[in-house]
Amino acid sequence: MLNDYQYRVKHMGLLSRLLDKLDASNRQNLSLSRKGGSLESKQTGSSGGMSTTELLIRLELVMGQGSGLPLMDYANEMARLSHPLQLFIFSQAAELSDLSYGHANEFLAVASTALVQMEQKQYERWLLGIKQTLGAGDLAIATEQIENYIDFTTERDTNTAYLNDLTYTLEKLVFSIHKSELPFVEAEISVDNALMSYTDNEALYLPASISHFDNYADNHRLYKVLTFQLLGQIHCQSAQALGSLNEGVRYHGDDYLRVFSTIETLRIDQYIKREFPGLWRDTVLLNKSAETGYPENIFDDADITSVQATLHLTASLLESTDVLPHLIYQSTFQLDLMAHVQKLTVERKAPLILNPTTDVYEEMLETSGDPKTADRGYLRSLKNSKGDSVLKSPPPGWIPDSSGDVEDEQHTTKHHEKGVFYYKEWDTSLKKYRKDWCRLKETLNEDAVETIEIDSSEALRHAEHRIRKTFDQLVNDQKFIRGQSDGDEIDIDAWVSARSSKSKDADDYQNLYIRNNTNNRDVAIMFAVDLSGSTAGWKNNIIKQSTWLLCKTLARMGDQYAVYGFSGSGRSNCRVYPVKTFGESYTKSVKSRIFSMKPDQYTRMGAAIRHLSMLLGKTTAKTRILFVLTDGRPDDVDSYRGQYGVEDTRLALNEAKALSLKPFVLTFDKEGMDYLPYMLGSNRYQLITDISQLPIQISTIYKQLTT
Amino acid sequence: MTSENIIENSKYYIKDEPYYLPTANEVEIFNTALTENIPVLLKGPTGCGKTRFMEYMSWYTKRPLITVSCHDDLTTADLVGRYLIQNDSTIWQDGPLTTAVRNGCICYLDEIVEARKDTTVVIHPLCDDRRILPIEKLGQLLQAPPEFCLTMSYNPGYQSAVKDLKPSTRQRFISIDFSYPSADVESKIVNQEAGLELAVCERLVKLAGMTRNLVGNGLDEGASTRLLVHAAKLINRGFEPKMACRCGIADVLTDDPETVALLHEMIETLF
Numbered sequence: 001m002l003n004d005y006q007y008r009v010k011h012m013g014l015l016s017r018l019l020d021k022l023d024a025s026n027r028q029n030l031s032l033s034r035k036g037g038s039l040e041s042k043q044t045g046s047s048g049g050m051s052t053t054e055l056l057i058r059l060e061l062v063m064g065q066g067s068g069l070p071l072m073d074y075a076n077e078m079a080r081l082s083h084p085l086q087l088f089i090f091s092q093a094a095e096l097s098d099l100s101y102g103h104a105n106e107f108l109a110v111a112s113t114a115l116v117q118m119e120q121k122q123y124e125r126w127l128l129g130i131k132q133t134l135g136a137g138d139l140a141i142a143t144e145q146i147e148n149y150i151d152f153t154t155e156r157d158t159n160t161a162y163l164n165d166l167t168y169t170l171e172k173l174v175f176s177i178h179k180s181e182l183p184f185v186e187a188e189i190s191v192d193n194a195l196m197s198y199t200d201n202e203a204l205y206l207p208a209s210i211s212h213f214d215n216y217a218d219n220h221r222l223y224k225v226l227t228f229q230l231l232g233q234i235h236c237q238s239a240q241a242l243g244s245l246n247e248g249v250r251y252h253g254d255d256y257l258r259v260f261s262t263i264e265t266l267r268i269d270q271y272i273k274r275e276f277p278g279l280w281r282d283t284v285l286l287n288k289s290a291e292t293g294y295p296e297n298i299f300d301d302a303d304i305t306s307v308q309a310t311l312h313l314t315a316s317l318l319e320s321t322d323v324l325p326h327l328i329y330q331s332t333f334q335l336d337l338m339a340h341v342q343k344l345t346v347e348r349k350a351p352l353i354l355n356p357t358t359d360v361y362e363e364m365l366e367t368s369g370d371p372k373t374a375d376r377g378y379l380r381s382l383k384n385s386k387g388d389s390v391l392k393s394p395p396p397g398w399i400p401d402s403s404g405d406v407e408d409e410q411h412t413t414k415h416h417e418k419g420v421f422y423y424k425e426w427d428t429s430l431k432k433y434r435k436d437w438c439r440l441k442e443t444l445n446e447d448a449v450e451t452i453e454i455d456s457s458e459a460l461r462h463a464e465h466r467i468r469k470t471f472d473q474l475v476n477d478q479k480f481i482r483g484q485s486d487g488d489e490i491d492i493d494a495w496v497s498a499r500s501s502k503s504k505d506a507d508d509y510q511n512l513y514i515r516n517n518t519n520n521r522d523v524a525i526m527f528a529v530d531l532s533g534s535t536a537g538w539k540n541n542i543i544k545q546s547t548w549l550l551c552k553t554l555a556r557m558g559d560q561y562a563v564y565g566f567s568g569s570g571r572s573n574c575r576v577y578p579v580k581t582f583g584e585s586y587t588k589s590v591k592s593r594i595f596s597m598k599p600d601q602y603t604r605m606g607a608a609i610r611h612l613s614m615l616l617g618k619t620t621a622k623t624r625i626l627f628v629l630t631d632g633r634p635d636d637v638d639s640y641r642g643q644y645g646v647e648d649t650r651l652a653l654n655e656a657k658a659l660s661l662k663p664f665v666l667t668f669d670k671e672g673m674d675y676l677p678y679m680l681g682s683n684r685y686q687l688i689t690d691i692s693q694l695p696i697q698i699s700t701i702y703k704q705l706t707t
Numbered sequence: 708m709t710s711e712n713i714i715e716n717s718k719y720y721i722k723d724e725p726y727y728l729p730t731a732n733e734v735e736i737f738n739t740a741l742t743e744n745i746p747v748l749l750k751g752p753t754g755c756g757k758t759r760f761m762e763y764m765s766w767y768t769k770r771p772l773i774t775v776s777c778h779d780d781l782t783t784a785d786l787v788g789r790y791l792i793q794n795d796s797t798i799w800q801d802g803p804l805t806t807a808v809r810n811g812c813i814c815y816l817d818e819i820v821e822a823r824k825d826t827t828v829v830i831h832p833l834c835d836d837r838r839i840l841p842i843e844k845l846g847q848l849l850q851a852p853p854e855f856c857l858t859m860s861y862n863p864g865y866q867s868a869v870k871d872l873k874p875s876t877r878q879r880f881i882s883i884d885f886s887y888p889s890a891d892v893e894s895k896i897v898n899q900e901a902g903l904e905l906a907v908c909e910r911l912v913k914l915a916g917m918t919r920n921l922v923g924n925g926l927d928e929g930a931s932t933r934l935l936v937h938a939a940k941l942i943n944r945g946f947e948p949k950m951a952c953r954c955g956i957a958d959v960l961t962d963d964p965e966t967v968a969l970l971h972e973m974i975e976t977l978f
Contacts, residue, residue, distance in 0.1 A: 173976070175921070175924060278949075279975075488784040490792060
């Protein structure tokens with residue numbers, strides 16, 4: 001939680017009061033409140049931003065003290081912005097510094113000016129572009145993108161279709177046909193600004209935006225047709241012609257490629273017409289809108305059944321290119337790229353050749369021991385090897401993974417440290433999972449607490465009594481139910497009663513059976529307790545007492561239950577602390593572990609939820625509940641905050657639901673209503689305003705959830 | 708065995724041949740299992756034809772079929788039988804499993820993993836070489852006749868530890884795998900079931916294949932053959948194919964708006 005930040009800074013002296021004041025009242029999730037339009041114009045005025053002093057401290061936290069950067073200048077620039085926008089800049093700078101420290105600095109130099117001038121969609125595209133370029137290792141281009149922010153401030157045309165907006169649907173659509181992932185990448189821009197689309201058989205390269213037509217429907221349609229053309233090239237094995245194409249271009253120049261492209265497009269059209277009639281209808285509509293005369297009868301279908309046939313026709317039509325139209329959706333063939341990927345594919349198949357990408361990263365990680373430093377080193381190494389093929393490869397962990405890996409596969413990685421697991425994380429700005437992004441360690445707290453001081457107050461005794469009473473009701477509910485209309489045994493008492501009844505009411509004879517519900521209760525519950533720094537003090541005491549009471553009384557229910565604490569600092573240092581595992585009984589050592597739970601650092605909630613979901617998913621109970629007890633929104637030392645943290649946690653909770661688990665969040669965060677409904681949906685969270693009521697509240701909610 | 712325990716067999720017989728297109732050698736395997744008195748486990752996703760296969764085999768072997776749809780609340784008494792009160796006295800009512808054993812029927816426990824694990828244990832003595840059904844409340848050990856056959860089905864696609872069979876139950880059966888039929892066979896099945904022209908059926912099957920590729924990527928399960936038949940019937944009744952696929956397939960598979968939009972996009976590319 002951010003409050004942990006305050007907790008630590010409190011020891012820094014005079015600045016603490018300033019931070020308390022600003023954070024407690026003003027910190028809001030910027031993205032959740034974004035509605036579009038110029039951000040600054042909507043958010044200044046009502047809430048003032050941070051002062052230059054505080055901005056400088058925060059800048060030093062992000063960029064490091066004594067970095068020699070003009071942080072004071074940046075702070076002065078940022079001081080004129082509103083508080084949410086200042087926080088937004090910090091979170092983006094932190095994210096960028098994960099990728100490239102230098103670029104984070106470049107971003108800070110222009111951020112204040114740039115963001116004020118941009119619309120939401122514009123700066124989203126701007127930042128996404130920068131991150132994707134950095135991910136691909138093109139550092140110089142990323143610098144250009146940062147400096148040329150002004151290009152993004154021009155009005156977005158509503159008739160234009162943007163690749164970013166369509167990537168999710170198109171990628172999944174392609175996946176459903178191709179059965180494996182083909183990433184969508186922005187194509188290079190041609191000199192004459194013509195539409196460029198091409199494939200190297202491992203990715204589909206499409207224009208960043210299409211505004212060829214004056215209406216969105218046709219531009220969107222063109223994206224679909226281009227996508228299927230490229231997919232068609234892969235399925236129809238166009239790349240087999242690579243050798244001949246190189247030869248042809250050498251002898252005849254680019255005309256050869258142009259003719260080949262047209263004829264190959266016509267061949268792919270046959271494939272689309274046959275396999276995807278709906279898309280063929282789109283193609284026809286597109287040609288009509290483009291007023292391109294489609295060469296219906298130029299070839300017999302039988303003439304172009306293979307890429308060899310296309311090559312043959314290309315050679316014969318080189319002298320009479322005027323009979324061929326230029327179709328708007330025909331692809332450009334990037335021979336160098338195709339050759340390069342073919343070479344890499346051969347290398348990958350060859351044994352004993354180490355992956356240079358992984359090597360560089362592993363080396364950096366080994367030397368520095370810090371993934372963040374390793375990322376930077378890795379990017380630097382890419383810069384040094386400019387022009388080398390590795391530049392195209394993102395660093396490990398940056399490999400986009402939208403394939404929705406099965407949970408069990410997530411921790412089966414190349415790393416084999418005991419008790420260490422790697423989990424993916426959702427990057428909301430990239431709309432992709434970052435694979436194996438979080439390193440999570442299970443740490444058993446062995447610090448036995450010798451003397452456990454248990455509050456013997458009347459209130460606690462009352463709470464224990466209430467919990468027992470609640471749970472007893474549950475237990476009693478499970479015995480034989482008499483007087484049922486249907487059941488395993490005859491209820492003799494009910495029969496005697498019916499026989500002796502003077503009224504002779506027919507209804508008395510309806511319910512003469514006993515139903516045994518003994519085994520109907522089949523519940524497993526995982527209590528995930530937030531141990532971030534912000535729970536320090538009396539909150540921690542209440543949490544410990546509640547957990548203790550719960551564990552003590554739950555034993556009588558026969559339900560499977562486990563208690564884990566979670567905290568950590570940064571993506572490489574996520575921690576969960578087993579307090580009681582599913583296989584354990586409630587023993588003295590469990591009690592000792594409960595009372596040795598202490599506030600730790602931050603809350604990277606997504607990784608913890610994924611890990612605990614995996615553990616809970618292994619149980620065999622009919623009802624499985626993931627019960628998260630927290631005091632605030634997801635937050636970590638790096639960019640894991642704001643919308644990023646909320647989105648990742650939301651996805652992690654959705655993944656839990658997909659495992660047939662029932663997540664439930666109990667929070668003390670008074671601002672919880674701002675994000676919990678979005679994160680969990682209705683009826684899956686509760687806000688406690690009076691934390692002293694926690695023990696009773698937990699037992700009541702427990703009853704509601706399990707009956 | 709008393710006379711009241713003998714069922715009116717005729718009502719459990721399948722009189723008309725159900726349409727079933729074998730995809731491999733499942734008919735021969737099932738016949739052999741019947742001859743050798745080995746119980747059979749049918750595994751496969753929803754709507755792939757497990758129940759239809761059982762109806763077909765019941766018709767083919769001319770044996771009565773008793774089907775029990777298993778659910779969470781199914782108790783041992785629901786399967787074996789219980790005492791009921793009638794006119795101031797108690798009478799014993801056989802459960803479907805006991806009825807099947809007494810009468811030499813095929814007993815088909817549909818979606819067995821839905822039943823509680825303690826319930827499924829009752830079938831253990833029936834499924835090994837003893838072939839007996841202990842009826843505790845009657846103090847009887849019922850010996851199954853050679854004609855009796857126990858068959859169970861379940862969907863392994865749930866991928867949940869809860870919905871799984873105990874190894875001790877599993878290892879009493881032979882298993883027949885019912886994955887989706889090949890595209891050609893599936894098209895013929897849809898064509899036969901709905902009477903729709905084959906070319907459109909092929910497109911429906913292609914759509915189903917695309918949805919099945921999305922399992923784990925937004926969908927828990929792909930479109931079943933049964934769903935294709937539903938959509939085909941709608942088309943056959945004059946509905947526009949895109950509309951029929953949306954109502955019959957896309958909107959049935961998921962409630963997630965993003966995935967529904969994706970499924971609609973798939974339909975757009977095919978119809």
